[in-house]
Amino acid sequence: MAIRSFLCYFLVFLFWHLNELRVYGAKEVINHLNASPPPVSKCSASPHGFAGGSQGLRVTYKGGPCSPLGNPRQILILDQSRVDSINSFNSKTYVLSDLKATNLDSSIKGSPLDAGVFFVQVGFGTPQQNFDLLLDTGSNTTWVQSKPCSTCKNGNKIFHPSASSTFSNHSCIIPPGESHYKIYYGDHSYSEGYYGCDTITMSRTLVYPNFRFGCGQNPNEKFSGASGVLGLTSDGDAMKSFGKIFCYCLPPKEHSQGYLHFERDAQSKCRTDKSIRLLAKRYYFVNLIGISVGHIRLEISSSFPSHPSTIIDSGTVITRLPSSIYTQLSSSFNKFMSQYPPAKAVETLDTCYNLEGFKNPTIPQVVLHFENSNDITLDTDTVLYKGDEDTVFCLAFAAKGKQSDLNIIGSHQQRKLNILYDLQNGKLGFGMGNCNH
Numbered sequence: 001m002a003i004r005s006f007l008c009y010f011l012v013f014l015f016w017h018l019n020e021l022r023v024y025g026a027k028e029v030i031n032h033l034n035a036s037p038p039p040v041s042k043c044s045a046s047p048h049g050f051a052g053g054s055q056g057l058r059v060t061y062k063g064g065p066c067s068p069l070g071n072p073r074q075i076l077i078l079d080q081s082r083v084d085s086i087n088s089f090n091s092k093t094y095v096l097s098d099l100k101a102t103n104l105d106s107s108i109k110g111s112p113l114d115a116g117v118f119f120v121q122v123g124f125g126t127p128q129q130n131f132d133l134l135l136d137t138g139s140n141t142t143w144v145q146s147k148p149c150s151t152c153k154n155g156n157k158i159f160h161p162s163a164s165s166t167f168s169n170h171s172c173i174i175p176p177g178e179s180h181y182k183i184y185y186g187d188h189s190y191s192e193g194y195y196g197c198d199t200i201t202m203s204r205t206l207v208y209p210n211f212r213f214g215c216g217q218n219p220n221e222k223f224s225g226a227s228g229v230l231g232l233t234s235d236g237d238a239m240k241s242f243g244k245i246f247c248y249c250l251p252p253k254e255h256s257q258g259y260l261h262f263e264r265d266a267q268s269k270c271r272t273d274k275s276i277r278l279l280a281k282r283y284y285f286v287n288l289i290g291i292s293v294g295h296i297r298l299e300i301s302s303s304f305p306s307h308p309s310t311i312i313d314s315g316t317v318i319t320r321l322p323s324s325i326y327t328q329l330s331s332s333f334n335k336f337m338s339q340y341p342p343a344k345a346v347e348t349l350d351t352c353y354n355l356e357g358f359k360n361p362t363i364p365q366v367v368l369h370f371e372n373s374n375d376i377t378l379d380t381d382t383v384l385y386k387g388d389e390d391t392v393f394c395l396a397f398a399a400k401g402k403q404s405d406l407n408i409i410g411s412h413q414q415r416k417l418n419i420l421y422d423l424q425n426g427k428l429g430f431g432m433g434n435c436n437h
């Protein structure tokens, strides 16, 4: 019972809604946190409905009570291990033993993919079998756990190739004979199996025959209860097949829905009003040139496009900045927050406050600056991250490790935005969508 009531208490705060109430004049840019009591939310099973509705793919979030992790501290630890694996891959020193050595506490089980957990439901085969996959712009392989499967996790649905009239294990394989796949997500998590070819249904009108994907036979982690991963890096099979243009809106909280669209649906349904250069080189590189807190603007030196240093990623939670910028951001933010008692760091987040008893705390506005005066004012919800104590909130940014590591725009800061990846024209579009199209 104690655990149950703790969980309820935890959930109340998890859904604590941070509303932008008003913005003061240009000099003092401050938002209010609105501490209106949020509804208590229950964990429900995976979302109902079917893949391929006219609304495109639904994106749902499971960082909350449905998450096997649930705990913000564990999410932050796995988030750091994802960042480590992206950086080691990007610096071409991808050595499995290095990744194994990252000190994941043995009590923290999971894959680095579990940190930023957004699900989409995708249809495989004929007739269509629907599966929840993790949406991941940071990995290149699309896979679904499939029969025969020795270690498929109980409860996660399994694809039956023999029940699909359009399945083949060779028709899409180039070069022929390359029938085995294995993908590592950093640390110890991986998925392995054989390649299959089948029709994949992304929406009522977007159906791709003879798509190559991994038929996972022994995933070694639960992958947050998903049946697989939709890998959307620019070099993967999905981007080769799905027309090189997609758009998503990541939902702000559990039980709210976002969406993922491809091709013409992405262009017609995702309204964007800002557009910046996009360099798709496996990861998605953009030119982040500054960040403002209140009226204080911090410049990030641009190395774009020769040695681009910032990526946008759906699977990293917390935005990573150069450490000198982060230090200034943190101290400027702290000045605005001086009336609130500081709280202990929560893993990677070291600028934390105890907001217990404050009815309408005010926080400074944070803006991301891109080239050509493209500024993205972050939603107040996305500036703070709730720590593992109910009243502790932290600035949701962190310093990257080495100077040569990538800056990363994480999913916490992307929520509610329409983000359009147009690989054909090398453009990334942004719009304030609130996930309502």
Ligand SMILES: *[C@@H]1O[C@H](CO)[C@@H](O)[C@H](O)[C@H]1NC(C)=O
Binding pocket: 169, 170, 177, 179, 194
């Ligand atoms: C395809 O499946 C058949 C029957 O299970 C098997 O004999 C064959 O080796 C497989 N082909 C490839 C390329 O994996």
Ligand SMILES: *[C@@H]1O[C@H](CO)[C@@H](O)[C@H](O)[C@H]1NC(C)=O
Binding pocket: 140, 141, 142, 235, 236, 237
């Ligand atoms: C994914 O990337 C790895 C490493 O570069 C490569 O070996 C593999 O073939 C790629 N898989 C797909 C499906 O593109």
